[in-house]
Amino acid sequence: QKFIDIRGVKHAYKTKNGPLPVLDGLDVGVGEGEFCAVVGPSGCGKSTLTRLVSGLMRPDEGAVVLDGQEVSSPRKTVGMAFQNPVMLEWRTILENVMLPLEIVAPGMGRAEKEARATHLLEMVGLKGFEKKRPSELSGGMRQRASLCRAIVHKPQVLIMDEPFGALDNFTREDLWQTMRDLRAAEPFTCILITHDLRESVFLGDQVIVLSGRPARTQYVLDVDLPA
Ligand code: ADP
Ligand code: ADP
Numbered sequence: 001q002k003f004i005d006i007r008g009v010k011h012a013y014k015t016k017n018g019p020l021p022v023l024d025g026l027d028v029g030v031g032e033g034e035f036c037a038v039v040g041p042s043g044c045g046k047s048t049l050t051r052l053v054s055g056l057m058r059p060d061e062g063a064v065v066l067d068g069q070e071v072s073s074p075r076k077t078v079g080m081a082f083q084n085p086v087m088l089e090w091r092t093i094l095e096n097v098m099l100p101l102e103i104v105a106p107g108m109g110r111a112e113k114e115a116r117a118t119h120l121l122e123m124v125g126l127k128g129f130e131k132k133r134p135s136e137l138s139g140g141m142r143q144r145a146s147l148c149r150a151i152v153h154k155p156q157v158l159i160m161d162e163p164f165g166a167l168d169n170f171t172r173e174d175l176w177q178t179m180r181d182l183r184a185a186e187p188f189t190c191i192l193i194t195h196d197l198r199e200s201v202f203l204g205d206q207v208i209v210l211s212g213r214p215a216r217t218q219y220v221l222d223v224d225l226p227a
Contacts, residue, residue: 001065001068002029002030002031003030003031003032003033003034003066003067003189004028004029004030004036004053004064004065004066004067004157004189004191005029005063005064005065005066006026006027006028006029006049006052006053006062006063006064006065007027007062007063007065008025008026008027008061008062008063009023009025009026009027009052009059009061009062009063009064010023010024010025010026010059010060010061010062010214011023011045011048011052011057011059011060011061012060012214021214022044022045022048022214022215023045023048023049023059023214023215023216024212024214024215024216025216026045026049026062026210026215026216028208028220030157030189030191030206031189032067032189033187033188033189034189034190034205034206035183035189035190035192035203035204035205035206036190036191036192036204036205036206036207036208037192037194037199037200037201037203037204037206037207037208038191038192038193038194038200038207038208038210039194039195039196039197039200039207039208039209039210040209040210040211040215041211042195044210044211044212044213044215045210045214045215046161046193046210047161047193049191049193049210050080050159050161050191050193052064052071053066053071053078053157053159053191054071054074054075054078054080054159055071055072055073055074055075055078056074058071058072066156066157067156075156076100076103076104076153077104077153077155077156077157078155078156078157078158078159079100079149079150079151079153079155079157079158079159079188080150080158080159080160080161081143081146081147081150081158081159081160081161081163082146082160082161082162082163083161083162083163083164083165083166084166085142085143085145085146085149087134087142087145087146088134089133089134089135090133091133092130092131092132092133093121093126093129093130093131093132093133093134093137093145094114094117094118094121094130094131096134096145096149097117097120097121097145097148097149097152098113098114098116098117098152099149100149100150100152100153100155101113101116101117101152101153103153104153105153116152117130117148117152118130120148120151120152121145121148123148123181123182123185124144124145124147124148124178124181124182125144125178126141126144126145126148129141129145138171139166139167139171140167140171140174140175143163143164143167143175144175144178146163147163147175147178147179147182151182151186151188154186154188155188156189157188157189157190157191158188158189158190158191159190159191159193160190160191160192160193161193162193162194162195163175163192164176164194164196164199165194165195165196172196172199176199176202176203179203180203192204201221201223204223205222205223206220206221206222206223207220207221207223208220209221
């Protein structure tokens with residue numbers, strides 16, 4: 001059994017026009033420390049998949065198993081990153097990054113939380129920006145900070161839904177490299193939703209292609225590129 005095991009998942013949304021089947025037989029296995037990229041056309045159920053893995057929804061059929069335990073409710077041990085990171089403007093960048101630690105590790109001392117957040121910010125190239133407010137940073141920098149926030153508490157899985165979609169090409173490719181650097185520095189298990197095939201192959205150890213209506217797992221590509 002894989003670290004993340006998505007087996008035979010089927011899901012339909014209830015709508016006023018009856019059930020809308022979205023996923024119809026999804027099988028995905030992600031090993032611990034692996035990076036899984038999921039690509040597919042708009043509306044094929046990629047965000048639905050992230051909700052199932054994060055425990056915001058349960059599938060109609062099949063199961064999502066995370067580290068041997070079926071996911072049945074929202075978890076604190078999941079890190080999330082989205083296209084438009086939501087940051088608290090009244091907090092500094094450092095304090096924003098520390099936020100998940102306040103929730104999952106209330107017993108951790110402030111100095112230790114600061115040290116962890118500072119270390120991550122330095123790794124993504126934001127040394128010197130710790131005391132800035134979110135609105136003082138560029139979109140790419142805010143996304144870097146949001147990546148730090150998403151992994152600061154060492155979640156079991158990092159789920160990213162189109163995290164680089166709003167960035168220009170140059171910034172986006174810079175962020176790809178940052179993702180790789182982060183992974184080399186501290187391994188984490190990741191599911192990345194993206195429309196960008198180049199991104200999926202650059203970052204993913206495996207690429208899952210979803211298509212059809214309702215969607216099924218269509219192809220699984222194993223990517224083996226030099227680091
Ligand atoms: P993707 O992320 O691949 O664009 P989604 O998972 O967001 O796809 O949505 C898949 C399909 O399910 C779409 O047709 C969408 O309109 C529909 N859908 C998503 N969420 C809901 C919901 N809460 N209620 C009803 N339909 C939904
Ligand atoms: P994305 O393409 O980024 O997944 P969507 O525009 O599909 O985003 O969905 C945005 C939000 O609207 C989601 O929370 C989804 O659950 C909800 N949603 C999408 N389609 C429907 C729908 N047909 N009925 C109700 N809610 C929907």
